[in-house]
Amino acid sequence: MSRLLVTGGAGFIGSNFVHHVVAHTDHTVTVLDKLTYAGNRASLEGLPSDRVRLVVGDIADADVVYPLVAEADAVVHYAAESHNDNSLHDPRPFLDTNIIGTYTLLEAARRHDVRFHHISTDEVYGDLELDDPARFTENTPYNPSSPYSSTKAGSDLLVRAWVRSFGVRATISNCSNNYGPYQHVEKFIPRQITNVLRGIRPKLYGTGENVRDWIHADDHSSAVLTILDRGEIGETYLIGADGEKDNKSVVELILRITGQPVNAYDLVTDRPGHDLRYAIDSTKLRTELGWEPTYGDFESGLAATIEWYRDNEAWWAPAKDGVEAFYASKGQ
Ligand SMILES: NC(=O)c1ccc[n+]([C@@H]2O[C@H](COP(=O)([O-])OP(=O)(O)OC[C@H]3O[C@@H](n4cnc5c(N)ncnc54)[C@H](O)[C@@H]3O)[C@@H](O)[C@H]2O)c1
8 A cells, every 4th residue: 555645636637536546546645735726625525534635735835745745655746737728828827836846846756765756748749730640659859839838848857857867766647638527617628518508609719620639537547557556767658548539529529418409609719829639649558558548438438527517516616607707808
């Protein structure tokens, strides 16, 4: 049994990971989360208090971070400012959390010689042309587009340097776009689902041709546990489930599953610098570590996610009006 310190464990993917760890392992979990607008205590409700505890604090605060890292067997680092649109509006918190926060955790892991796994995104690689057959691999050069992805790229490079220069026992994973329960309504899929549930027409940026490579958050969690168990120190692993879909198809699928006409959506102003296409080649993770996703069928995973939002309006409703007001102010 291990003691995990999970940063950002009250956010979308971090809370899915904590639920997954409780269900599939004997590990205990300390969540360190600042509870920004994106963090939600309610995402950890129902978990056993003898296995999971929440510490509210900032990953950039060394006084909070060092004692928690000292008592952990491994750090799994999810905490980040994560929303591209926010990073275009105000980049500063992205630097504070994604760069200085990661630096603070790495220094603590170095001091206490604690295993470290860094969660990152495929957005560090920039984007691909729509008609390009290529997919991202661990050898694709970094080419981030936004303040969000550039700070994530910077944090990945810090981890690599702390492995090489100081011998920190770290691994990195870069995952494609996640969907599933507990995702904030500012993000594409939950925004469109909750629009439909509220009787608002879904909103599609530009012409909706941008492609994302979708993976269920639970598959992301099993991949991270696999890397923690069997990953080689210093290595990077790409995580993806061969789930490429253009945004228009995703909105049409949400409308079809919820019994609406598939053209009942609005086209809105595109995001500046909007990446065209992401696609992950996860061969290394599958062949070297033997990981496979279990949510092979995007449509049934999406239908289950829609049901979750239908059943958990109390979880998302408090944020919905503010998010829509923010987008409306930008014509989106
Ligand atoms: N969402 C995706 O599709 C996706 C895909 C690949 C990788 N990732 C990465 O996964 C991680 C989690 O993403 P998410 O979508 O769950 O994000 P999220 O915004 O839902 O959650 C982030 C969490 O971090 C916490 N946090 C923010 N700043 C903090 C700070 N300074 N100190 C402590 N806690 C802080 C927030 O309160 C929140 O609970 C991020 O590192 C992100 O880059 C996300």
